[in-house]
Amino acid sequence: MIDSKRKAIIFLTISFILAIVTAGVVLVQISQAQDRLGEMIEVAAVKEDVTSYTELNESLIEWVKFPRANVYSSLITDPEELEDVITVVNLESGDILTSNLVRKKLDIPANERVVWLDATEIVLIDQKVTEGDLVDVIVSREIEKNVETKRLLSNVKVVQIEKGKIEDTERVKISLPITEAEQLIHYQNFAKQIRVLRVNQVGDDVEVDEKSTPIVEEKPVEKDAGKKETVTDVEVEKSKGEKKESEKGKDE
Structure with a gap:
């Protein structure tokens, strides 16, 4: 017991x-x-109704407290994420901002367009580039069963970099006048290969332009009705030298 x-x-x-x-x-x-439920965190929202493609500034943004447990990664919690951004849709007062509703503003002239070059089997980006870099665009195309390679654009400014569709690749966005943008898009569809080369901007002898510099081909100058020749600087200097010798002989 x-x-x-x-x-x-x-x-x-x-x-x-x-x-x-x-x-x-x-x-x-x-x-x-x-x-965890009681901890609050501030997320961005709009103070008033905003139309699409409106630049967001501090006067249009307010910070609303949310429980941390309900905050998703797409919500904007850092003020730096709202620097130089515009809305992509119409928003109403009190709407919470997410990364999908805004994008970085691109300062593009009215007569230019943004063209993207996504790294593919046709488009090759030889060296890593960042926003503000200058690049040359080299095009290889087939003409009457012959392959021609030439520099299509020179000193083109990179305005934005995005992650490409293929893993570990980048999508480069460049700003071009409308006519050059049309030409580049044509080559993206029909060229054999397009190479994007970063311009070395360190040297003193490197010419840096804010706008792209198209490659201008020499135009033939007619000397007579049946023959065409290309006049070069060397030939002009040679002609001047021969003229001086002729005048000197006459004087003697």
Whole structure:
């Protein structure tokens, strides 16, 4: 009988201790959950109705407190994410801003268009570039069963860099006049290969232009009705030299 009582007391004691430990663990978990739910974080929202393609400035943005547990990665919580951005859709007062509703503003002249060069089997970006870099665009195309390679554009400014569709590749966006943009898009569809080469801007002898410099081909100059020749600077200098020698001979 004594052994039975002793076993019962031991069992009740162990049960009581386990109950206390379990209650403590449950209370700690509840406390941590309340802390997570109670912690607030500020997310960006618009103060008033905003139309699409409107530049967002501080006067149009307000910061609303949200429970951290309800904050998704797409919500904007850092003011730096709203620097130089515009909206891509119409927004109403109080709408929460997400990364999908805004994009970086591109300062593009009215007569220019942005053309993207996505790294593919046809478009090759030889060296990593960043926003503000200058690049040359080399095109290889087939003309009457012959392959011609030439520099199509020179000193083109890179205005934006995005992650490409293929892993570990980049999408380069450049700003071009409309006629050059049409030409580049044509080559993207029909050229054999397009190479994007970064321009070295370190040297003093490197000419840096804000706008692209198209490659101008020499035009033939007619000398007579049946023959065409290309006049070069060397030939002009040679002609001048021969003229001086002729005049000197006459004087003698």
